[in-house]
Amino acid sequence: MKFNYPLSIPNITELEINSVLSALMNGEVAQGEKLLEFEQSISKIHQDSKCALVNSGTAALHIALKALGVRENDFVLVPNNTFAATLFAVTYLGATPVIVDFEAERLTFDLELLEQAITTCIALGNKPRVLITVDLYGHSCDYEEIRKITDKYEILILEDAAEGLGATYLNEPVGTFGDLSILSFNANKIITTGGGGAVISHNGKWIEEIKYLANQAKHGYPHFIHDTVGYNYRLSNLAAAVGVAQLERLPDFLRKKKSINDYYAEHLNGDGFEIVPNENKNSSNYWLSLLRNSQMSSFQEDLMLILQRESIETRPGWRPMTLQPAFKNYPSFVSGQTENWYTQILALPSNLSLTESDLEFIIQKVKLAIKRLMN
Secondary structure: OOOOEOOOOOOOOHHHHHHHHHHHHOOOOOOOHHHHHHHHHHHHHOOOOEEEEEOOHHHHHHHHHHHOOOOOOOEEEEEOOOOOHHHHHHHHOOOEEEEEOEEOOOOEEOHHHHHHHHHHHHHOOOOOOEEEEEOHHHOOOOHHHHHHHHHHHOOEEEEEOOOOOOOEEOOEEOOOOOOEEEEEOOOOOOOOOOOOEEEEEOOHHHHHHHHHHHEOOOEOOOOOEOOOOOOEOOOOHHHHHHHHHHHHOHHHHHHHHHHHHHHHHHHHOEOOEEEOOOOOOEEOOOOOEEEEEOOHHHOHHHHHHHHHHOOEOOEOOOOOHHHOHHHOOOOEEOOOHHHHHHHHEEEEOOOOOOOHHHHHHHHHHHHHHHHHHHO
């Protein structure tokens, strides 16, 4: 269904079009200078980390886990509140996701449950090799507290910053807190290449291995020798051309996303409703603005349907992994907070193209719908 007020779609201008045309005119479709330019730009805004570009955020997760040494039957700690791709990547390697709940007020791991999960795995003789953090909806995890636990047990962190580009934690860029970190440039993200991702790290050895594996694990041109199994995970030069232009516009995107979030908060906060605020010493990128009410479980579906009839797209939070049939048999350590939070929030249209009059219309319809449903 096409909405007049969609949740989050690409914002494309002549800058992106001209960047792609430049690559086409140079005959650089699959490989070319735009890839190097995009890679260098991503590195620069992430404290000069090394960067490997790939064709999706999911590919980035998969190949990063492999570089971190995850193997069949390993345990990998994952959050209950995430998109399924985080867990898919673990299963691609034959490893076992161990699902841990989060603290709804801070959008970060429940630290007690996290430590309980780790000690339980250790008691089973299989200490988790990696913890995957997810910077949810552009809000970072509390890395100071998480690092205390992972350092104690010597567990590596893979930061899933697919939703977090441009956000900060303690004034440092999200995407720099993992031993390896990943980004996504899917069509609905804050910047897009139409599909794509990146793995970033200060560990150049890991990044070089990832580049090798993502390029079919081949060397020895023109005969091409393969010493191990590789993957066709390369990003195209045309996709990178879009990314170069989008990244140039990121500061404007961040200002616009914040203004949308602030406008919603100004007009919707109150009477038990709030736009989910910043937590964890962070500055969000406000990828999606989230409306929360503790009683929303009783009218969430009806509210979405009413707004849909007004051509306003809304969406609940990510369905908890413990409620996904694909992951029902995996170990989990839960308090119920993720499942409760899932029913208490609704993501509102957060498009960069939204005008003030658009926002006024959406807010008016949200208020009218809520009044109708709660009376």
